[in-house]
Amino acid sequence: MASIIRPTLLRQTGLAASITRRAASAAAAPTSIFALNSAFRSTVAKDAMRVAAFHASSRRSLLPPGPQVIKGSVNDPAPVPEPHSTHGSYHWTFERAIAAGLIPLTVAPFAAGTLNPGTDAALCALMLVHSHLGFQAVIIDYVPTSRYPGLRKACMWLLNAATVLVGVGLYEFETNDVGVTEAIKRVWKA
Incomplete structure (x- = not known):
């Protein structure tokens, strides 16, 4: 082009x-x-x-290139992982079930007109797990273990810490304040 x-x-x-x-x-x-x-x-x-x-971009790179390490020789075959019949299928099904479960839990409190703390807690839990799995997929895709093993581990620990912190914050908001659906309802009517 x-x-x-x-x-x-x-x-x-x-x-x-x-x-x-x-x-x-x-x-x-x-x-x-x-x-x-x-x-x-x-x-x-x-x-x-x-x-x-x-021109929209400059020719210099934003980040320095990663470590250039070649293991083996040019003639070595690429490593192929051991095949598993269920590898990734349970994870994929779990992600899709959570994404599908978010749809009725998002609409139900507003459509029914009642604010149930159980429904609100389920919505918060599914949103938290859905977000955690999404950010985990981003880290897996963009921080390869072969090039940045330490950075991958640090990102995963940071993600786990952030998920726990947000979970504690949502629990406090649900128990000591109005809750997520009531807060959304108040902001909507403001």
Whole structure:
């Protein structure tokens, strides 16, 4: 896509026209090849700065590259984990059951018009577990164990600590205050 747009940007900024104009004026004057080459380079450098305003990102990376460790040789096969017939299926089913259970628990207190502490506690528990599993999936996907084993473990511990902290906060909010559904109802009517 960028290769299609690039000629249009060059025409819009006038880079191509200014390069041909300056090269023609430099060729008309009796100078050496070295002077013509340096004039061409300075023209390209000046006009490239105008084109750089159209680029959305810089060429430098935000984070330094991870450790570059190669285990084995090029001819070693890729490690294949031992197959298990139920690997991941229970986890996937559990995630989908929690996501499906959140739908009626979110609508029920408002549709029925009653605020039941049991329904509210179940909603808070499912929201907490659903959020924990979602953030856990993000850590598993974006912090690979092979490259960052210490960082993966630290992220998991931080996630577990945050989940416990939020769980204690939701328990306190449910027992000592109005509860989640009543708070949502009050904010909605405010």
